[in-house]
Amino acid sequence: MNDHATFNALVVRELDGGFQRAVEERRLADLPPGEVLIRVHYSSLNYKDALSASGNRGVTKKYPHTPGIDAAGIVAASSVPQFSAGDEVLCMCYDLGMNTPGGFGEYICVPASWVLAKPEPLSLLETMQIGTAGFTAAQCVDKLLAFGLRPEQGPVLVTGATGGVGSLACALLAKLGFAVTTVTGKESEHEFLRQLGCAAVLNRQQAIGRASAALLRERWAGVVDTVGGEILAGAIKATQYNGIVTCCGNAASGELPLTVYPFILRGVSLVGIDSAECPLVRRKEVWDKLAGPWQSLLQDALNALSVRISLAQLSQTIDEMLAGRTRGRIIVDLTGETE
Numbered sequence: 001m002n003d004h005a006t007f008n009a010l011v012v013r014e015l016d017g018g019f020q021r022a023v024e025e026r027r028l029a030d031l032p033p034g035e036v037l038i039r040v041h042y043s044s045l046n047y048k049d050a051l052s053a054s055g056n057r058g059v060t061k062k063y064p065h066t067p068g069i070d071a072a073g074i075v076a077a078s079s080v081p082q083f084s085a086g087d088e089v090l091c092m093c094y095d096l097g098m099n100t101p102g103g104f105g106e107y108i109c110v111p112a113s114w115v116l117a118k119p120e121p122l123s124l125l126e127t128m129q130i131g132t133a134g135f136t137a138a139q140c141v142d143k144l145l146a147f148g149l150r151p152e153q154g155p156v157l158v159t160g161a162t163g164g165v166g167s168l169a170c171a172l173l174a175k176l177g178f179a180v181t182t183v184t185g186k187e188s189e190h191e192f193l194r195q196l197g198c199a200a201v202l203n204r205q206q207a208i209g210r211a212s213a214a215l216l217r218e219r220w221a222g223v224v225d226t227v228g229g230e231i232l233a234g235a236i237k238a239t240q241y242n243g244i245v246t247c248c249g250n251a252a253s254g255e256l257p258l259t260v261y262p263f264i265l266r267g268v269s270l271v272g273i274d275s276a277e278c279p280l281v282r283r284k285e286v287w288d289k290l291a292g293p294w295q296s297l298l299q300d301a302l303n304a305l306s307v308r309i310s311l312a313q314l315s316q317t318i319d320e321m322l323a324g325r326t327r328g329r330i331i332v333d334l335t336g337e338t339e
């Protein structure tokens with residue numbers, strides 16, 4: 001393809017000590033060299049993108065920059081035999097959208113080792129309804145199941161429940177037969193959570209419980225935490241003997257105010273979840289579940305919990321996510337069909 005060809009992308013620029021975002025025309029020559037050039041059809045908005053788009057140096061060091069840790073699209077050109085023009089593919093995480101121009105542009109150029117063939121029978125749109133958030137939720141649920149957790153052992157708790165990771169974890173766990181209790185700060189979304197199959201809803205303070213206590217009444221057989229801080233601490237303190245807690249996020253805090261007692265008196269297991277550097281083999285394993293046995297379980301929920309926006313609507317939606325006002329999954333449509 002002609003290097004002078006242009007495409008649209010959301011560009012974040014550092015200006016007078018602040019950060020500004022605008023949809024700009026870029027040239028293919030502006031992209032870094034890479035083995036696979038992809039025409040992005042859909043991306044999705046994850047919390048990490050909102051951080052990158054607002055100048056968070058922990059995520060993105062250099063600006064101007066195009067965020068977007070998720071991309072699904074069609075190969076436009078490839079210099080490696082594994083991929084050919086016309087292939088439907090996904091590219092998620094690694095450095096995409098962090099310090100490599102990401103999925104909030106109509107084209108990305110990446111190493112072949114970051115690219116995954118689209119798992120059948122999912123459509124490109126469905127892969128982005130799942131995206132990094134859904135993939136992370138799936139990793140959390142998979143860990144609970146691999147640990148041996150079964151619905152009859154008791155309720156599971158999901159925190160940050162209306163968020164991308166939280167809402168998908170709620171939907172999947174409910175469909176797998178677990179009694180799901182959720183934690184949300186949004187009173188207006190209790191009905192939404194019940195529609196996803198959740199049995200009970202707590203506010204954040206109820207989830208924290210007595211902050212000074214080393215242990216709380218044993219309640220949760222398992223936990224999917226997406227927020228960290230006092231809510232994660234409260235969840236661990238209220239986890240049953242030999243229960244399991246997965247920890248993937250820090251939407252509330254990166255701190256964990258806790259003693260060792262839940263671990264040494266109740267045998268609670270705390271399991272970390274990472275999707276960014278998750279090896280391709282594990283990535284494929286989880287996608288095989290999402291495209292296989294879990295696909296029918298998630299289909300209705302994916303439609304109920306996702307909205308589609310255009311590139312032009314993205315900047316405002318990023319502000320809403322940073323203010324904690326979004327819910328579910330936000331799909332960025334780069335096909336031009338959502339204007």
Ligand SMILES: NC(=O)c1ccc[n+]([C@@H]2O[C@H](COP(=O)([O-])OP(=O)(O)OC[C@H]3O[C@@H](n4cnc5c(N)ncnc54)[C@H](OP(=O)(O)O)[C@@H]3O)[C@@H](O)[C@H]2O)c1
Nearest residue numbers: 047160161162163164165184185249250251252274275276
């Ligand atoms: N480890 C990994 O590889 C990985 C992958 C993906 C995501 N993550 C992390 O997982 C977290 C969730 O990601 P996401 O994409 O689902 O984000 P999101 O859609 O913005 O959801 C985050 C949710 O957390 C809750 N929340 C926000 N601020 C809070 C606060 N101050 N106190 C308590 N709860 C708060 C809100 O839910 P309610 O209003 O319902 O309470 C919000 O909807 C983020 O920290 C993200 O960085 C990690």
